[in-house]
Amino acid sequence: MKTLLTGGTVVSMDPAVGDLTRGDVLVEDGVIVEVAERVEAPDAEVIDATDRIVMPGFVDNHRHSWQTAFRGAGADWTFPEWAAAMHGTAKPHYQPEDVYVGTLLGRLEALHSGVTTMLDWYHVAQSHAHEDAAVAALRDAPGRSIFCLGAGWATPDPVDADIRRVRSDLSGDSGLVTMAWGLRGPDDTGMDMVAEELKLAAELGLRTSLHILSDGTQRPVADLRERGLLRDTTTFVHGNGISDEELRMLADAGSSLSISPDVELKMGFGSLLTGRALAAGLRPTLSIDDVPSVGGDMFSTLRTAFAAQRGMDGGLHSRDLLEFATVDAAHSCGLDARTGSLTPGKDADIILLRTDDLTVFPVTDPVGTVVSAGHPGLVDTVLVAGRVVKRDGALVDVDLPALRTRLLESRDRIAAAAGIPLDGTWRPQAASE
Template identity: 85%
Template sequence: MKTLLSGGTVVSMDPAVGDLDRSDVLVENGVIVKVAERIDAPDAQVIDASDRIVLPGFIDNHRHTWQTAFRGIGADWTFPQWAAAMHGTVKPHYTPEDVYVATLLGRLEALHSGITTMLDWYHVAQGHEHEDAAVAALRAAPARSIFCLGAGWAAPHSVDDDIRRVRSKLDGDDLVTMAWGLRGVEDTSIDTVTRELKLAAELGLRTSLHTGSDGTQRPIAELREHGLLRNTTTFVHANGISDEELRMLADAGSSISISPDVELKMGFGSPVTGRALAAGLRPTLSIDVVPSVAGDMFSAMRAAFAAQRGLDGGLRARDLLQFATLDAAQSCGLDARTGSVTPGKDADIILLRTDDLTVFPVTDPVGTIVSAGHAGLVDTVLVAGRVVKRDGALVDGDLSALKSRLLASRNRIATAADVPLDGSWDPQPTSA
């Protein structure tokens, strides 16, 4: 099957292809086969891309999707409040159905906003049935997803057995793959980290872990001292990590994921965007938790851009777009398949409206996307060549029924946990 995206403004994120005005993109059997000013393909299904920006789908490499039902409830919370609320109060009441409906609607929300690839950093850690529900939800969404299993986060069963079990379930799946959400040296012993990284390598799994420092800790240096830095690991947040340790990550080929909205609002400190670049790291961007922040990549790009420009005037708009596409694809080990509009890659492509009054007239496409873009501009989305959103609406699925299920899930959990839903909840962190 052939699909021709006709007459769009192509922002390819591939230096060899460049940016092309009023050009075509030909997709065949799910793969981009040609990008040119004019492509003759009389047997192709044509999608009119005039008045559209054609660019690679966004990649969110760190989101705790199981929290979707509590969107917006934590806008005023600090990190200790969020931890007390989501992990200490509501998480124990989650059933597999709650995990399924939150994960599915959260994944569809991300897809709706142009995120074609998303890493679901799972740490509900209630049991096998909950994990299987999350995997089933990701498989039900027509998107590229990575199930990052945070095994060991209070899981009531063997971590190694759990990882092997889920890995076997996802073996051979093309769109839904697996990663391992590790605990860092802040949360477990160096011997455990060593053993788990060894098993991850044995199973061919990339890893992701949260890290940071209050200025007295040196978690990256400790990992390096034990030979545990890998080019297959993404370090999330890293606020407070020293410049020296950032250079250690760059030397190891590791990746870094910044969640700028969460970090600024919850008290993590300034995002390390500029310091990471100075150390030789290409940052990537992620949403983290929608109880506290918006779930679209436009918001994340804008927050990271404003924060860094406010510090030193650094960064260009194209940097942010690369963080959210090609750099993020590399962090997930998927840069050969996605992250740019490049012949030979899978057609993970989004079309943004340029005739919308909020962005019209579009003079600089990249500058417009980063400074003024929003989810309402996402007109069309393709994943591996399949059109999953058309004319501003997702193509398949009964969203009304799914929304009803999510509301019922949220209300049941809130009742069981005895928490208010009227904006008055002020969770109190427990003392260590």
């Protein structure tokens, strides 16, 4: 099957392909086969990309989609309040159905806003049934997803059997839903357990992801390096407070860094590491984190990261930000050979953004427009592995009314069981208070 996207403004994110003021993209059997000013393919299905930016879909490498039912509830929360609310108050009342519908709606929202690849950082850790519900939801959403299993979250128990169980289900790495491992880290389990978990991850062929923070006196990256535990298959999430020296350690090890700008700034994690990471030779990536506290689209994330760093030193350009959210994030997920740019031979994970919308018209600089003024309303068409999953601004073959009803029922049931008010007054008391 052939599909020809024709007449769009192509932003390829591949220096060898370049950008085209007017270009065509030919897709065959789910793979990009040609990108040029003009492509002849009389036997292809045609998608008219006139008045559209044609670019690779966004890659979000860190999101906790199980929390979708409480979208916006945490707009005013600090990090300790978020932990008390979602992990201490709401999570104990989550049933597998709640995990399923939250994950599914969260993944569909990401697709709707142009995120073709998403790493779902699961840390509900209630039962095998909860894990299976999350995997089922990702399979039912037509996106490229990575189920990052945070097994045994915040407990010191060995998780070998649980990791092996899920890996046996997600044993292949070529499908649309693959697996990674969300490590608990030395603060929760001790350094010896981190070493054991990394050993098992290597045995099972799993990439890993790890949340880290520092108050300036701690040296979590240096401690891991001293034990020989830095890997080029690990993405470190947040990292606020770590030193420039530790950032260079991550760069030397080939590790990745995921920055969640809105969450980190709002919840008091500290200054973003974007500029310091680049200075250390590390390509940062961008992620949403959690939607109870912030918006779930990559456009606002790009804008926050751009404004925050430019306000500090003026050292970033709009194309840098777009690279963070496409090619660099794909690399952090081990998927740079498959997605992240419009490169012949890669899977056709492509989004078409409207340029005739009044919020961006006229588009003079496509990259600058996406980063400075883009929003989900521009996302007209989305392809994942060549399949059209959003067309003319609407998701394809998705019963949103039924799913909305299920999500509201889920939220209301959890809230009633946990004693959570739904009138905008919920301010959970943090454990330290």
